[in-house]
Amino acid sequence: MGAEGHADGTVGKALDVLDMVARHGRPVRFSDLLAQADYPKATLYRLLQTLTHQGMLTLDPDQGTYALGVRLVRLAHAAWAQSSLAPIARPYLDELAEKTGETIHLAQMDLGQVLYVDKRNAAKPVEMFAQAGKVGPAYCTGVGKAMMAWLSPEALEQVIARQSFLRHTDQTLDTPEKLVAELQAIRARGHAFDREEHEQGIICCAVPILSRSGRVLGALSVTSTTARTTLEALEGQAGLIKDIAAKIAAEAESWRFPEQN
Amino acid sequence: MGAEGHADGTVGKALDVLDMVARHGRPVRFSDLLAQADYPKATLYRLLQTLTHQGMLTLDPDQGTYALGVRLVRLAHAAWAQSSLAPIARPYLDELAEKTGETIHLAQMDLGQVLYVDKRNAAKPVEMFAQAGKVGPAYCTGVGKAMMAWLSPEALEQVIARQSFLRHTDQTLDTPEKLVAELQAIRARGHAFDREEHEQGIICCAVPILSRSGRVLGALSVTSTTARTTLEALEGQAGLIKDIAAKIAAEAESWRFPEQN
DNA sequence: CGTTTGGTTCCATTATTTGAAACTTAGTCT
């Protein structure tokens, strides 16, 4: 509801509607949307019509329900391929997955949330959008904390303001104060841990991917379970993870314009 | 460029700009976009600003270039997960890939183009250009023809109008007439072939995925190379592919509302 | 068969978008 705040212009409203449909996670009727949008009936109607006409939504004529359109998938493919991190990082993720035998995550920051842009499963092969595109909280994940720890003070403040600080497990850092203290430790140490803060039994070691100028590009993590390994063992991989992160950063930096290399 | 035609309203224009950035495939400067858009400077400028502010684009401040934003990846994940086909089809694609040992494609129709929504690579990867989110032509691919063959006359007309009929190989059906004749044969036969019409040496057998009411939901194909197999051998799999397509269709139909969370 | 619910269209009002032109940098050349 009030969560969205300032939707600038018509475009903002349209995108807001798009998000609303996305959030539902399944086809929605006009009235469902009307109930939770605070746009007047006619406005919402025309917005939906425009988006549908544009292929961003599809209207199932039988059910009278709207769902996200395929045009988005096409756009996202382009987004993924052209974001400087994900496509470059691919071979490095493979390498890291093979060397560690664990699950690898590559994440970026998106409005205070962690957005997973790629993943390697311990056993299974690449699954494009099934995994990439998922979002998670920043304050209780390894990649989230790794990125936050190297954010500028202003940026960090904004991100912290967007955290829910829900107590997912009894290890969860559930206040901004605890988190800030942890971030300091992470910066000093050079890598972040997830000590079962998000899910019971899931631990990870994460490092940031930084540009030469120190800007946070993303984060890389190796995830495992307490059943299979320990934090200490994971920390043993920290050097390797950092090396890979550095390689990704270096290549991301030099890759900017493929035509002029 | 007359190509875009009717961009209805501001939203349409904004999405048009988004597509323009996507088409470039790499970060673009303002002036690059200005050169090929026929929007006036100020208009384009504000459009870009809005999109950037909305997270659909990101502006690299150092380079002064725009690229697609991560918000799109997030939206696309939702789009992928909520399109009735792709997530449902996943286990079936695995099954088909395992049974045939060949490359599997799952595609949907997007404005006259084929949009690949999922893929399984053969053990020996046939290096083709398709991955989830990628698009391809409809008139010279197995999945494209399989879907077209079951489209309503009106829908088919629209799709045909959007084909380029470029002669990719000397097998390519390069006129609407040849294509329409082929579609009739496909409908009669129940499955479509790609006889090296798009890429030399690449062949496939494709079937449509149809809803109970006969609407085209997508298409499923098994792709291989002339080096490894023959069309006749592929046709031997047609029954299997059809069975799988039918299973996917059935589940898609019954799945409409997966009550979750 | 009257009523409710869900969706679509009207249309005068209003606010937003528009785009030529002016302006500001930042970069290049002489």
Add this chain to the structure above:
DNA sequence: AGACTAAGTTTCAAATAATGGAACCAAACG
């Protein structure tokens, strides 16, 4: 340096597109 140029940003009155209250239509309901 100073003069020129290219690239990006801002202005402002005019034009246009979005708005939303209300009327309308069509099923489904009781």
